[in-house]
Amino acid sequence: MTPQQFIDAALWFPEAVETEPFGPGTLVYKVAGKMFALLGERNREGIPFVTLKCDPDLALELRAEFPAVIPGYHTNKRHWNTVVLDGTVPDDELLEMLRHSYQQVVAGMRRADRERLLAVLGEDTPPRS
Template identity: 70%
Template sequence: MTPEQFIDAALWFPEAGESEPFGPGALVYKVAGRKMFALLTGGGGGAPATVNLKCDPELALELRQRFPAVTPGWHMDKRHWNSVLLDGTVPDDELVEMLTHSYTRVAEGLRRADRDRVLAVLGDDAPPLPGTDGS
């Protein structure tokens, strides 16, 4: 998955927003303008980009064992966050699943009114895989 495809997938979620609070080169994705569910960095000079995603601690360990490109979250709580190198070794459907999991975990931590609103809109949907939305 390219960084551009990741951006499209991250912004697909209800009330997802993008900002650069840490300056250029670090894109933060928040749900309902409140809590971060993804952080996209790097990708310049031919090096692959990296995305940090929130994850259930047990699942985080499993993903790290399955994919060499998944490591403990860089500059994050390493128990609850994974860093995923966008080098093409993690299948797009797995990455979309990780992104959906991160968004849902963060949305579940919102105050009740925000949580109920964004999760009701999300339902059982997941973002389309890159390249399947007609683009």
């Protein structure tokens, strides 16, 4: 997945906005003021990366399955994964990780906000984690 494809996917989610709170080159995607994704310009190898929120057990599974998935860079490593966009993680898997991240963030919101946002996605309200 290219960075532009990731941007398009992140902005597809209800009420998603793109910000640059860390300065140029690092795009942060938020819903209701809460970050659900970060797109970094380049890692040490010059490859873009994304950081996504994740259920801790699933985070470990994804890290075991994909070498490009590592503990979150500059985030809580229990709840965030960083995915190097080197082409080794299938696009559909990366889109599912993005969706999961959005859902994780929305699940922690006030009930009214949670129900409104998930209704737009056509989903039931998940239990708060």
